[in-house]
Amino acid sequence: MKHLPHKTIERLSQYRRALLICAAKGKTHIFSHEIAKIQHITPVQVRRDIMLIGYTGTLRKGYNIQELIDLIGDIIDTKEGLNVAVVGIGNLGRAMINYFNGKRTKLSIVAGFDSNPDKIDRIYSGVKGYHIDRLAEIIKEENISIAIITVPAGAAPEIADKLVNAGIKGILNYTPKPVQVPSHIYLEEYDMITSLEKVAFFVKTH
Amino acid sequence: MKHLPHKTIERLSQYRRALLICAAKGKTHIFSHEIAKIQHITPVQVRRDIMLIGYTGTLRKGYNIQELIDLIGDIIDTKEGLNVAVVGIGNLGRAMINYFNGKRTKLSIVAGFDSNPDKIDRIYSGVKGYHIDRLAEIIKEENISIAIITVPAGAAPEIADKLVNAGIKGILNYTPKPVQVPSHIYLEEYDMITSLEKVAFFVKTH
DNA sequence: AGCAAGTTGTGAAATAATTAACAATTTTTC
DNA sequence: GAAAAATTGTTAATTATTTCACAACTTGCT
Known part of the structure; x- marks a missing residue:
């Protein structure tokens, strides 16, 4: 992975927070337009950010919330904190x-x-x-x-x-x-x- | 004046705050590179922002601090507050x-x-x-x-x-x-x- | 006076970020 | 099972922002 735009980093952090809430509600999958709505951005932008981190969703099912949370964690967290x-x-x-x-x-x-x-x-x-x-x-x-x-x-x-x-x-x-x-x-x-x-x-x- | 970039608006607010401090110290003029240093940006960016608001400095003397403060006020403040x-x-x-x-x-x-x-x-x-x-x-x-x-x-x-x-x-x-x-x-x-x-x-x- | 150094203002170029457009595919509907 | 609808992934286009490059000019120096 080449380097991620600053703006993408910020959004990933925000996506993760939103995803954690969705996960807590028992949701397992989410569409790009759902994330977009929450964050006041366009679905394309969400898809592009997710593309940049190399994750890939499922057609017509969207993204697996837990996998995405974990992957964002791999990117922005350090292992030991x-x-x-x-x-x-x-x-x-x-x-x-x-x-x-x-x-x-x-x-x-x-x-x-x-x-x-x-x-x-x-x-x-x-x-x-x-x-x-x-x-x-x-x-x-x-x-x-x-x-x-x-x-x-x-x-x-x-x-x-x-x-x-x-x-x-x-x-x-x-x-x-x-x-x-x-x-x-x-x-x-x-x-x-x-x-x-x-x-x-x-x-x-x- | 056409519309100012969002980023320029943010910086203008910051310039003004820095300028107020300079003015309080009795300084009357300031160079683009001095403002730039304070704000961690380049002198060109400062000059461009100032250009965008239609102000113009003096060669080799820089910008008149009070005039610039007032002009920024005209742009970002409302008259009555x-x-x-x-x-x-x-x-x-x-x-x-x-x-x-x-x-x-x-x-x-x-x-x-x-x-x-x-x-x-x-x-x-x-x-x-x-x-x-x-x-x-x-x-x-x-x-x-x-x-x-x-x-x-x-x-x-x-x-x-x-x-x-x-x-x-x-x-x-x-x-x-x-x-x-x-x-x-x-x-x-x-x-x-x-x-x-x-x-x-x-x-x-x- | 003439030269050197410093500074602004800005068109043009470069870079960064967003959005459009659409192929590919899956699911649903009839 | 064919057509319609929905959704991702991605290239290309567009827009936004920053930086480069340099002409123009002022001041200070010798």
Whole structure:
């Protein structure tokens, strides 16, 4: 398999989530147009994505849900799973922890970090809070490879530097302030204000 | 001006945020490569975006920061501003409210909704909490045109229906469950799990 | 003044992503 | 059992987005 488009990766993750729900309902097969409907995309796109990962459905029966779930897992998960840290145990950090709590997934949030002493040594939905000064130590100890930055915007660049020095491999930055990291570290940034402004723009322009 | 690409809209929002910070520091002009560095993109892309909105810089001096901020405002803001509601006053909902609190912007979060009686009639960073049953009423009363869905995933479709019936114009869905809305309503969905899985994928594949 | 370096603006080229079109096949219907 | 309907898989076309390449010009330097 050559490399999959970024957009396809995102959709595969979403397909899998939808498929898990269908599987839980006892459904065994699904058509491309059913997946498409759920995800607001076209059936062709679904078929193309599935083609790209080399899976093949059955004519007039659609795709076997469990097989597809497993195959998507082979592609986007690692066998042993990856450990994740949340840096910034504010509302957003706790929201992330809650989202993951109890979900069966190959990604586990195993630590939270904050500079506020009140938040240290408490357990948030099963995730322990550590002081930010122990970042490097715990990242090594717990074999954490991904960090989610949910601190106040101003602190983001400094946190990013610390994460880089601690040997993190991927960063998901949820602050509105872009951070700079060396190119061997995968960085994804998402900014809620931008999303809201985008909605506003399209509402404005009908 | 013909229509701007979606991606350009997103970047304009981000440029503006970066520019506001620069302006606050007393800077008056900025080069395309400086903006590019901040946003992890190429200078050409910045220049092209700026070209698309019809602004023009000064050779060897770059762009006038304040003029550019104002122009971006003309494009993405509405004159009178738009009112926004947050549906679901959990961690994520409160995170959104805090993000916006105090920012000078044309978007104001003016109401929060929740089904938990403990959350009603309290004020969250200046935003009042209402019971979900009053959704349609308050949306009309406060002239709310955009809603952010931050309820638990299972409740999302039902909330979306209520919002549609209440006459909302745009929806930003932060639950991992896609919702269905009529095509005249602008819908943007963002799923944190997908983003994290995407980071994991690229970490895995180096 | 003349040259070097830096910067914008933009047509053209390249790349990425989506959609159209349709052959091939299976199932259903009569 | 033939015709109609439905569905996948895929090539080709289209559309969207990014990048290249470079002319035009400004500023600084000698």
